[in-house]
Amino acid sequence: MGKTTPTVVLDGFSYLECPRWHDGRLWVSDFYTEKVVAIDGRGAAEVVAEVPGQPSGLGFLPDGRLLVVSMRDHRLLVRDESGRLDEHADLSGVVSGVLNDMVVDDRGRAWVGNFGFDLMGGAPLRYTTLTRVDADGSVAVAAEDLGFPNGMVILPGGVLVVAETFAGRLTAFDIGADGELTGRRVWAQLGDTPRTEDVGEAVAALEVAPDGICADAEGAIWVADAVHTRVLRVAEGGRVLDEIDTGIGVFACMLGGDDGRTLYLCAAPSFAEHERRPVREAQLLAVQVDIPHAGLP
Template identity: 85%
Template sequence: MEEVQPSARELTVVLEGYSYLECPRWHDGRLWVSDFYTNQVVATDGRGGTEVVAEVPGQPSGLGFLPDGRALIVSMRDHRVLARDATGELTEHADLSGAVSGVLNDMVVDEHGRAFVGNFGFDLMGGAALRYTTLTRVDPDGTVTTAAQDLGFPNGMVILPGGVLVVAETFAGRLTAFDVGGDGELTNRRVWAQFGETPGTEDVGEAVERLEVGPDGLCADADGAIWVADALHHRVLRVAEGGEILEEIPTGTGVFACMLGGDDGRTLFLCAAPSFPEHERRPVREAQLLAVRVDIPHAGLP
């Protein structure tokens, strides 16, 4: 992979004192973000003001919004997607227990209200062998369908203008694209960006050592590039289709998700923490929400 000179953009701290922030979403003038081990979804104005918008005992993760304005929230450990109405009440939108082989992960919701949800596929935190897994589609009526198979830890997702879904396969070291059909069917699977060779091992430790990039959370910009949080190398990357790295921003700490937002869509929010293992993050409050100004504004979903 061709080396890119890291840029010298200034990072600022927006929030701190959290357990492990993930899945940031800019919505109606605020950034929503899940804090795994306090079981809270928090919204911030980006200037330090915060509101706890949901308490999710099953551990919140992926976030999205339906056309009618309700929020969808992944409840990781009980394999459910919850809906939050304007009063803050949570109800079950879908139960994915019969469709997945691991705890739920990130999610993207399209303009029609269809949610695409990833899952771990194996017990990552318990030290199990690496297993590939599925992507699940939840239709607006709560119907659950397997949308894609054989994905190496499907993680962050974006839907680009024009209806292309791109998913980060963290343990395959790549971004994979699908066309989204009118019925939500995913077709024309292809590699959108490959970062080095995919590790041919079931040992998570070996895979981590071999991966040139560990792609995690994603967001897209108006030039068609994707910002990728590299969960293994303390940086966020701006990537073009085909895999060219256009920019690298070093973070000095672990970074696991990113989202373009702010009034002009040019503030890149970063979910940062010293590491990702649950036993290291759960007992402490070292996670931060960082921000950095970039040149090209947000596009696509989320």
């Protein structure tokens, strides 16, 4: 693709994450205003949910209802047609940190990551688990020993790929008919994995810090690099096919638009909560790409 500079779709947010293209609009969580916002292609925005526990991962059940991760109280919420939020699942018994991103499959099963340690409080880095929430709200540990499981995609054919931010890699699993994850393997190693419990040292050592991700119709994955103001298009095996420099921190991405070729980027000057919470400097950016969206979300 040509080196096109992203343009600003909308600004004035606190910290955007987990964008999802659904029903002709981009749905996105704004962490510190505690709102989920749906944005059309012309920049008009509607608040579709308010989540006092801080919204993060988004997804949609087969019947179209919205699922929302409520980070701080370890719950997964469901939004009905009237806009009311109810509890879909309580993950507090199986997670060791605040909840994070999520992907939902076409059977209504959700895979939810968690921080695993107090990132914003300066705690030592710890690896953690991935949780599966079935359509009936039942909860189970799906995988262990993940280095900050973050963005996720489900590729056509039923392969779950998880961005491990502090391991600098994308990790793949096969999804069984019963939802069990098997065949764990590295889908793309994006530099050496830091061997330290110090978060600052780990951030400095990461060649790529994969945060939010999305997949395209050629089987490549767009990766928001949380520490290098860029988004990368990566092939299985780790070869970088393309790079877009945003000039600002980019923490999540999603292919959308009517033809699936608009790459939306969630951007902000940094990810630190104490820097982002009091200000409204986050932006939603967009750039046109050649290969359209595929897979989930």
